[in-house]
Amino acid sequence: MSNTQKVPVTILTGFLGSGKTTLLNRILSEEHGKKIAVIENEYGEVGIDQGLVINADEEVFEMSNGCICCTVRGDLIRVLGNLMKRRDKFDYVLVETTGLADPGPVAQTFFMDDEIREEFSLDGIVTLVDAAHIEQQLGRSDESSEQVAFADVLVLNKTDLVSDESLDNLESRLRDMNRMARVIRSKQADVSIDTVLNLSAFDLDQVLQRRPTFLEPEYPFEWTGVFSLEKGRYELTLEEGPDPTMSLVQLLDQGKNETALNTGAESCVRLYAEQEQLMNPGDLVPVGKHVSLQLQSEGTKSFFIDVDKARDIGLFTQHTAEEFNMKLTKVNTPSTDEIDNDQNISTISPIAERVWVAEHEHDDEVGSFAIEREGDVDPEKLNRWLSRLLSEKGVDIFRTKGFISYAGESRRIVFQGVHMLFTAQPDKEWGNEPRRNQLVFIGRNLDKAEMSKEFDKCLV
């Protein structure tokens, strides 16, 4: 009898020249013990030398009802339909698509076609990005934005052709567009195979395990350091960095555990929203105020912090300390030991550090956001809202993922969708875990405030 294990399928997408063929050849030549079938678009960049390779035209088939979620890839249905008759010949499938292909119909094929759904499971979508050219493409074509939006893994390839600074900027732009995806950098598609195969990207638990912070709120600051200080004066020094100014807030009695850091972060968000005070080198940093350190001058800049008694202080900074080589040292008064005056200037290490997901200004139409709420939702209200949302905006919502706490249901409900297609199923028991809801939406011109408000109405 046929076995019930579904064959996993990875979709590999990216523009011509992004390095898909290089990656495919690497995967096929590596000793991973898998028998892989490759379905390659007809215009494959260069030949693929090994494994079972089948060429297919990218045939996108719409249905007479005009519903975009019924749009499938006819060629995949045909080819996979034949492949499933040869189960002993392979145990993994890679589907390569051209940069111009809409990833929607490819993914939908695995949800919409009964026979395919029964035999294959969509494991994940990997998008290769040519670091040197993606910026122009994002500005010019919807397809490239959509390929970024659909991805579970973004491979930022050809990084050797681009400066580190541009790469950082590019990565943060891509993250804005898609917060779910894992970003990997590579020179010649030299990524380890397990970053692109067996992702179980459509299994939310796995995603959360790998990236527990993918639903973190965004903060206007990137770094927090907690310092345990005695009474006295301290010097904060900064070297050349990526910005001529940097915002900072100093909080007193900042705890170092996770809860205390989150509480501090929340209060800093409010402080960051206030008008900043400009601080020139040599100035004293006030407590609980949004200040903007002026760093335009050359060389090392110093600012001062006075501590009235032994206590822990928290510094919440717009950039990471590393970026400016920021150091905190105690300023010795003449009364202290003069024996090793010079060596005594030792940098104080923070007792706790935290890097936050930073908020970026961006003007890409494609973006992603998360809604995270504690408590239970009313299943009927949620269904009504989601059905309406997906039928009205489904065209612009590329992917949805998350989990929900239904009132009266002892198990978590995990769900995910591609455009208007939506599957939800009960998952593990909540047990003693606090009941909460997390939803991530990736799409075009989504109204986060409106959608969050609508979701809140579904809470019990």
Added chain:
Amino acid sequence: MSGIEAFSPKGMLHEGWSAQVDDYAIVCGWALQGKTFLVGDVAGGLSAFEGKSGKLIWQSKDIHKGGLLAMSIHPDGNTFATAGQDGHVCIWESKEGKSTKNLELGKGWVEHIKWSQDGKFLAVVFTKYVYVFDENGQEHWRSEEHPSTVSAISWSNSNELATACYGQVTFFDVVNDNINQKLEWRGSLVSMVLSPNGDIVACGSQDNSVHFWRRSTDQDSEMTGYPGKPSHLAFDQTGTVLATGGSDRVTVWSFQGDGPEGTVPGELILHTEPISCLAFSHSGMLLASGARDGSVFSWFLQKDGQGDPVGGAFAGDLVSQIAWHPDDTALAAINANGGITVWEFKVRTKTPAQGFG
């Protein structure tokens, strides 16, 4: 998996013989007036069995690199053609399994081949093109490029070939190189069958419907509500009823009177999983159906589409194809596990028995 217990043949199906090939059996058919039963498997194995006893007559391996996809037996039964993922079409003589011709079409799959009713032409689908070869393997005609991969072909008469692809069915006069008719409908057509007189064209669609056209009146209709894709369709020899898959029951539309529009179809309910093949007998209103659960049933149908089971058997695994013996005295089924089963079908008198015998 299978929701059905193995059982002995019942009713008009009686123990015949069984055999086994190496891989998923994908195509089959009777050759040499029913003296030989041919089976092809996905790996490219080809086997010929003695029709009565099941004794292996000859066997070839790896006849199409990459895999075998299609087979069509010439109406006279003396030769047959196979096609595969290597882009080749092979013509064989049936007696000893000698290859007599090899046609190379290019890099791509050849998924559909069909001899015309008079045996003069062999139609071959190669991606978005259709070729017609004569009996000597000479190219006689070639279609223009279709808008997408051709998904089904059928001869409406000895000179006219119907092709289906996404969005359209096209009728080509392959002798005069004309397009006789084009029927358009926005949908992915996955299967096609013509009524014996060529007037009715029925297509199963990816959106779980059956669409059909009457060529003489230009009327077309859509039958929706199938839970799955109707990938399997069959007309009886008189063109009165159309049997369709698309679920675990056989839905039968009757073209009597003004039907099937506005009528309720007959439903044949015994299989526990979706239908995977359908075939009408060469004479009379006998339908055989196979399903993913490995069950095979034969049904006696009335003109209104209602029907009664007259035999049942278990073929062991997903039934990939089913074929009536040329004189309807036997029924053969092949399955996804390479299993072959041939049952004797109780010889019928003029008035077919009804119910279990």
